[in-house]
Amino acid sequence: MKIVKNISELRALLDSVRAEGKTIGLVPTMGALHEGHASLVRRSVAENDVTVVSIFLNPTQFNDKRDLERYPRTLESDCNLLRDCGATVAFAPSVDEVYPEPDTRQFSYPPTDAVMEGAFRPGHFNGVCQIVSKLFAWVEPTRAYFGEKDFQQIAVIRRMVEDLGFPLEIVPCPVVREESGLALSSRNNLLSDTERRAAAHIYHVLQWSIPFAKDHSVKQTHQFVVDCINAHPALEVEYYAIVDGKTLADINTWAETDFPVGCITVYCGQKPIRLIDHIRY
Numbered sequence: 001m002k003i004v005k006n007i008s009e010l011r012a013l014l015d016s017v018r019a020e021g022k023t024i025g026l027v028p029t030m031g032a033l034h035e036g037h038a039s040l041v042r043r044s045v046a047e048n049d050v051t052v053v054s055i056f057l058n059p060t061q062f063n064d065k066r067d068l069e070r071y072p073r074t075l076e077s078d079c080n081l082l083r084d085c086g087a088t089v090a091f092a093p094s095v096d097e098v099y100p101e102p103d104t105r106q107f108s109y110p111p112t113d114a115v116m117e118g119a120f121r122p123g124h125f126n127g128v129c130q131i132v133s134k135l136f137a138w139v140e141p142t143r144a145y146f147g148e149k150d151f152q153q154i155a156v157i158r159r160m161v162e163d164l165g166f167p168l169e170i171v172p173c174p175v176v177r178e179e180s181g182l183a184l185s186s187r188n189n190l191l192s193d194t195e196r197r198a199a200a201h202i203y204h205v206l207q208w209s210i211p212f213a214k215d216h217s218v219k220q221t222h223q224f225v226v227d228c229i230n231a232h233p234a235l236e237v238e239y240y241a242i243v244d245g246k247t248l249a250d251i252n253t254w255a256e257t258d259f260p261v262g263c264i265t266v267y268c269g270q271k272p273i274r275l276i277d278h279i280r281y
């Protein structure tokens, strides 16, 4: 596996790959890699001739400076994991390489980027679109792999791909979870053992809400989830939204969509750590 830090080196390498008619899979990440990321990389390796994994802690998508400062940085072990997964290139550029000038572009794809994470983390999806559009332009992937862990992110990126006409396929990949049910996340490393156990409660409640939803309204199901999670002393719901899984618009009745999804953000523990998850009804 090659570790590449410069855009020019990356482009030269991929130009020759493309000239041979080979397919390229791209897996964008922010590092601190775990089995969730590994599942995306393995899928890309299985489906493409060459797999590029970007490792870039993108400052423009962090609206909270403290969150960026304490985000784990583990480049060496990340590269070991990628090598084991069979990745071809780890692209790990510096902030100056990616943003030699401040990126002033504004992306807007409502309602996908305006609701939920878009409302509670202003500017977050703009930063995501800035970095992902740059990566798409530099790598020109055949396919790009994204985890359903960040359910809303996929909807926003799909809109951006449509808007800017990138000729590539977005491949959504299922959430990888701990045995406890907790969705794997780089931020889980910041939780104490007790907080980690508390965090597992989030997915349990989401699962309990599936049979509950069968004979209750959207509003009652919403209340059930919020109350059950907030009943735990270490957890506090920031928002829970039951939406159409494609448009991300709120629904009021189950009959409104054949793809109802509940999206949640919860603060866990003392620091506190912000965790997201979702469930399909």
Ligand code: AMP
Residues within 6 Å of the ligand: 028, 029, 030, 031, 035, 036, 037, 039, 040, 145, 146, 147, 148, 149, 150, 173, 174, 175, 176, 177, 183, 184, 185, 186
């Ligand atoms: P991140 O490094 O958090 O930006 O994540 C990079 C990619 O890995 C994103 O597409 C995430 O959705 C995906 N990802 C992160 N955690 C998981 C997980 N537990 N299961 C599946 N995909 C994940």
